[in-house]
Amino acid sequence: MTGSGRTIRLRDVAEAAGVSQGTASNVFNRPEVVREEVRERVREAARALGYAGPSPKGRLLRAGKTNAIGVAAAEPLEYFFADPWARRLMTEVARACDARGAGLALVSVAAGQPGWSIESALVDGFLLRCGGRELLVEIAQRRGLPFVALSLDHAEPDVPAVDIDDFGGARLAARHLLGLGHRRLAILGIGLGAAPDRVQPDRVRATRYMNVRERARGYWAALAEAGLPEAEVPILAIRDDGSNVGAALALLFDEPEPPTGLLAMSDKVAMAALGWLAERGLAVPGQVSVMGFDGVPEGARTEPPLSTVEQPFRRIAERAVAAILDGPMPQGREVLPLTLLVRGSTGSAPNGTGA
Amino acid sequence: MTGSGRTIRLRDVAEAAGVSQGTASNVFNRPEVVREEVRERVREAARALGYAGPSPKGRLLRAGKTNAIGVAAAEPLEYFFADPWARRLMTEVARACDARGAGLALVSVAAGQPGWSIESALVDGFLLRCGGRELLVEIAQRRGLPFVALSLDHAEPDVPAVDIDDFGGARLAARHLLGLGHRRLAILGIGLGAAPDRVQPDRVRATRYMNVRERARGYWAALAEAGLPEAEVPILAIRDDGSNVGAALALLFDEPEPPTGLLAMSDKVAMAALGWLAERGLAVPGQVSVMGFDGVPEGARTEPPLSTVEQPFRRIAERAVAAILDGPMPQGREVLPLTLLVRGSTGSAPNGTGA
DNA sequence: GCCATCGTTTGGATCGATTCAAAATGGCTC
DNA sequence: GAGCCATTTTGAATCGATCCAAACGATGGC
Incomplete structure (x- = not known):
């Protein structure tokens, strides 16, 4: 077992392979620019040291992107799975994220400050599920990441929102x-x-x-x-x-x-x-x-x-996710139409009930 | 508007307030050790510069904890919301996370490598929903973060798993x-x-x-x-x-x-x-x-x-989430009992149908 | 007046990577 | 063998914070 004390860093691998850290980094990110022989040497060293590839932590700091989008609500986290409406929307949000290779993180504002919140979540942007709770918008604005509000009450031109008609x-x-x-x-x-x-x-x-x-x-x-x-x-x-x-x-x-x-x-x-x-x-x-x-x-x-x-759950989700990931952001409140869905619970009025 | 080019770092705030970076950091993390007058000066500077508090990115790198747990499955992300079984379990996982102030991130292995995956997700550990897919375990082991397997097929002593009887x-x-x-x-x-x-x-x-x-x-x-x-x-x-x-x-x-x-x-x-x-x-x-x-x-x-x-969805979720967040990890495969739930679809055998 | 103590503040090391301008290397031509 | 170009590699800066040992200044005891 290699289970010694410290975790192995890219630098350790570079040293072991006798190359600079920059080259080692290239082996993992742009292998084509590294000469084959060197590439193999570095890979070998990585294997020998049990190094599984660059740690996302360091990468994040440098590159800035987490490749995940956060969905925040005022309700507890269960809400996303237990509530029919939320579940339906989240299914489409998940599909949209999947299609773009993005991750999905869930954030609850109810939980309280410690640990994980809009302020601290490691994501590239937020979808805000704010039914009447403009609070979420305020917090998200403070955080400074892009966000799209989802059921927003006040249509303000500087708050990007996707909503229904x-x-x-x-x-x-x-x-x-x-x-x-x-x-x-x-x-x-x-x-x-x-x-x-x-x-x-x-x-x-x-x-x-x-x-x-x-x-x-x-x-x-x-x-x-x-x-x-x-x-x-x-x-x-x-x-x-x-x-x-x-x-x-x-x-x-x-x-x-x-x-x-x-x-x-x-x-x-x-x-x-x-x-x-x-x-x-x-x-x-x-x-x-x-x-x-x-x-x-x-x-x-x-x-x-x-x-x-x-x-239009799918369109809402796709529009909002696309905005966060690739822009452009909605200018103010964009509304999407609903469609009539006639099933069995409606039929002709009974006879003799006219006004 | 303050909207100049660069984003404001803690260092900028420290400079503006005329204190060292260490002190500025303390103002946000351990305010009680900083003299009140200085504390206010730093806060003032932060406000003036539009600094909302330490960025989670830098903090993560140093502190190491994301305060989120990841749930990974071989299915696409929608699965977590669309499948009844997954939904039921996730409701309890969400509840358990909420109770501990932890976040929840969803990971799909199906999606493909780019962006977000078990290798790259910014979380403190994983719950693996692996129905027959031991692949997930392998990947998670390579990642090196703690994980708990959820419907594991092969009970191996070195793979922590929570399962049912x-x-x-x-x-x-x-x-x-x-x-x-x-x-x-x-x-x-x-x-x-x-x-x-x-x-x-x-x-x-x-x-x-x-x-x-x-x-x-x-x-x-x-x-x-x-x-x-x-x-x-x-x-x-x-x-x-x-x-x-x-x-x-x-x-x-x-x-x-x-x-x-x-x-x-x-x-x-x-x-x-x-x-x-x-x-x-x-x-x-x-x-x-x-x-x-x-x-x-x-x-x-x-x-x-x-x-x-x-x-026992709740017990499964609580046990698994607790393991990731506070330990101790299950030693091998822990099994939990199911309970009989008699509702309306079962009744006495019709007469004259004995063997 | 000296020293220990206590409460604050400082400076610099560290976390783990990416990035890029500059340097080294090698091959080729004239 | 000098000059040139293309390909590789290097080294240092950078991302944004936390942490800790050491320094500092004020206080109090002897």
Whole structure:
């Protein structure tokens, strides 16, 4: 065994082979410039000393590139694997990194300062998953590495961001339901508080989450096209995890004329609604149609499969990863369109339910 | 704007503040040893120059620790997010890293050499997800960083590994079905080739995948306890992704006396079997009981929910992460037990089906 | 007034490589 | 054999920090 004390450095190999450090370096990085005989001698020495090649540490310092990109979120690290939306996006981010031979590092801001953070992660740039948390942007700016914000609330021209057209996506969703003849609709809103309340449009307009505001605007725009005033379409405050969807829906379905179409601001909430409707014995889409938002893979496996508007996960990931790795950076906030995904949870409005 | 050409180094700050570099370093790392007046002067200078703190690059070289652990697999990077088993394990790995303030980096060996690989990743150690691929171990050994192998085939004393008790888990699964009175069983084996064949026990004993061999041994052991010779229990070769499960099961269920209990070597295969049985109109667990293996979260959401033996994902992750970060390393292959998870897909054997 | 002590600060070595201008080498021509 | 050019090799600077032994200045005890 060679297991002596110190680790072997390039310099040791060079000495053992009787060449300069520069030449030894070339043997590993640009072998073609080194004469064959010397090259072999150095390789031999390396083998004899158990030297596996230049250490990434030293190389990093000199070359500056780590060849990895970091993805940061305010949530704990598990979030990247456990949350359906994050998972879906990360799958595409991973694919994009793979295609470019880049590595992928995960960073959580929740964890606290020690060890590993946006300030300390060894990466070439960041993707910031900031839902309402502009904090991440601030930290990343301080770090000084290139970054792209992913679900940014304030569109500022000097913050590069790749995002989705929430307004257009929501309008697409609402138009789909309206096109099927639905006139009694309800919106399942997120980010509007924890109580299963019915909330007023003004409250929605005042929320700090831009995507929530925009999605609502999109729904309303489609409703207006169909001649429906926004006041006629109740908005419920659902928790992000959908845990209070039952209590909220009960508010509507205990009334004499319950909605025939539900516009959920996320697939998660839509899926929770599907569960409650099944429990309650309401047929989907026979009695009630349910429309999601996001396009997470889980939606394909519900009963019935969830109709939704799908985020362009692949394009988002590719654009963001490309920006970090090769530029050019987005100038301000770039938005990408969503696509309508009609599956089984939406159908024609039941007869005799017109407005 | 300060945006001049060069980036600001600690040395620049020290100079600007009129102190030595050592003192400046202390201001950021051990502020308590620096006199307050000096400390403030340095901080002031840093602020004025737009210096955000010591760069991780330089620090790494000197201190040696990156505070991140790498997880490597032979599959492309997406695998970590897309595959149910990997996802489940990674959730726990992420949790364990979070708890210790460590970062998480993903490495794929498939990607190819350039850029980011086991050889070049900036991490403190590796978790190796090597299903049959001992190649990863070899590469990691060459790299010289601590590592723990996660589903290792050959138990060698000098390769630290954390693994599961495949034999015990399989025996648990089979005992469960036997305890419910099932006597006509079949094994849905993986890693036995791509054809939907019925294979002989000797072929199973000869496969290169240790976990497959061990699971089979576990099933057989339980069968022996119940007085059933292994020859009476057919073994089918199912593809890992379960895509040929229908063709394989048809072989059995077209016979006069089809099995009443299915022992699948993975949840993925079990879930595929569930799908086929539903299509074929066979009641689960009324006519056929299905037993999985792994305990992936998806199994909880099938119809009916899948009974299975669950891997101790959390313990595996915690043990492996702890080993890398704080030692001590496992001596050879440590195995952890699985637990029986009875859900809805298993029930008493139908009447009159005794052996 | 001398010396030991304590709290701060300094300077330089070190971590492990890459890079590049300059020097050495070798082959060829005239 | 001098001169020239192309190919290799060298040596030192550089990347950005941390660490540590030594120096320094102020204080207090005897």
